[in-house]
Amino acid sequence: MTASGSPGICRRFCRLFKPDRMFGFILIVGMGLLAVSIFDPNEVRVGTVTPVVKIIGAALLVLLISYIATYAAALDRRKLEDYFFQMMANGAIVAIITAIFANMVWLVFETQLGTMSADNLVAILITAWGFGYFFYRFRGLNT
Amino acid sequence: MKNRLKILRAERDWSQAGLADRLKVSRQSVNAIETGKYDPSLPLAFRIADLFALPIEEIFLRD
Numbered sequence: 001m002t003a004s005g006s007p008g009i010c011r012r013f014c015r016l017f018k019p020d021r022m023f024g025f026i027l028i029v030g031m032g033l034l035a036v037s038i039f040d041p042n043e044v045r046v047g048t049v050t051p052v053v054k055i056i057g058a059a060l061l062v063l064l065i066s067y068i069a070t071y072a073a074a075l076d077r078r079k080l081e082d083y084f085f086q087m088m089a090n091g092a093i094v095a096i097i098t099a100i101f102a103n104m105v106w107l108v109f110e111t112q113l114g115t116m117s118a119d120n121l122v123a124i125l126i127t128a129w130g131f132g133y134f135f136y137r138f139r140g141l142n143t
Numbered sequence: 144m145k146n147r148l149k150i151l152r153a154e155r156d157w158s159q160a161g162l163a164d165r166l167k168v169s170r171q172s173v174n175a176i177e178t179g180k181y182d183p184s185l186p187l188a189f190r191i192a193d194l195f196a197l198p199i200e201e202i203f204l205r206d
Binding site for chain 2: 081082083084086139140141142
């Protein structure tokens with residue numbers, strides 16, 4: 001008897017992770033985190049702006065900056081060679097994943113390291129982007 | 144993917160920079176293609192094929 005043609009559990013599970021679903025999930029998680037940070041009851045803010053206005057403002061700001069970043073990336077793609085654009089894009093993926101994991105590790109050691117500031121996160125992102133770029137520059141995009 | 148770019152370039156006695164100029168890309172791109180670090184995009188592969196007057200499959204080969 002030969003094995004049946006039906007895919008295994010692992011393969012079926014992997015098929016669930018399609019890019020559209022993954023990024024839909026990431027988008028929802030991101031928006032949720034944004035809303036939670038705005039509604040954080042522990043943080044004292046001075047001002048009369050209501051939370052709903054803050055959420056709408058934050059959502060519009062994120063949309064605007066995302067649109068500008070998307071346009072800038074499209075411009076980069078047109079102006080840069082494909083080789084350099086691919087290295088930049090791969091480096092950016094390294095930077096994003098590094099920033100997420102660095103934030104998680106930082107949270108674990110928060111008592112020793114203190115609270116991670118936005119400046120810390122930006123510094124990690126930029127450093128990891130540069131590292132990622134040169135990693136692919138020396139190692140190559142194919143291997 | 145393997146390619147015969149280095150051989151074809153040597154046959155014509157072109158430098159990497161010379162080939163890069165003809166293809167309107169950087170010398171680093173040519174070097175990366177020759178060393179197998181980067182597979183060119185389809186438009187660039189067609190430009191290379193046009194430049195050497197060869198079909199793409201005679202320049203780029205499967206592993």
